[in-house]
Amino acid sequence: MGTALLKIKVMPESPETNLEELQEKAKEILEKNSAKGIKFDIEPIAFGLKSLIIGFGVDESQELEPIENALKSMENISSSEVIDMRRAIE
Template identity: 30%
Template sequence: MGRVFMKLRVMPKGVEVDLEQLKEKVSHAKPDEVEITDFGIQPIAFGLKALIVVVVMPDTEGIGDTLIESIQAIDDVESVEIEVQELV
């Protein structure tokens, strides 16, 4: 079984959301099998910034969906988009 690299763009609900706190919430919300390898911040527009989350996980059916659903369930999150997904 292989591993999957995934880069996610997490959009906060507004400019007032503290991205450092959001990082902590994402770290706690992820499934145990998922390893977060990096966080980044991407300016969007008008002061809004997205949180970029880079993860590696087993190539197991449904684990990516579970990860996205758990992040979307966080109160401060507006949306989650997959920017890159590939086998490693």
């Protein structure tokens, strides 16, 4: 099986939300779901609001819905969406 590379955009509820805490919680969730190569980027949106962009790889046969639902259920999250998904060439 191959590897699926994903990028998920997580929007916090407010500019005061601690993105470092969100990163730690997201990392725990992803590690529990066998994600590899986890990377975080912070993207400015507007008026001090920043989104958290999470990049990672998973086995392409793995179900992604549990990961998405777990990320969406984190505290202080307004929304979460997959913004990129592609298959890695090995």
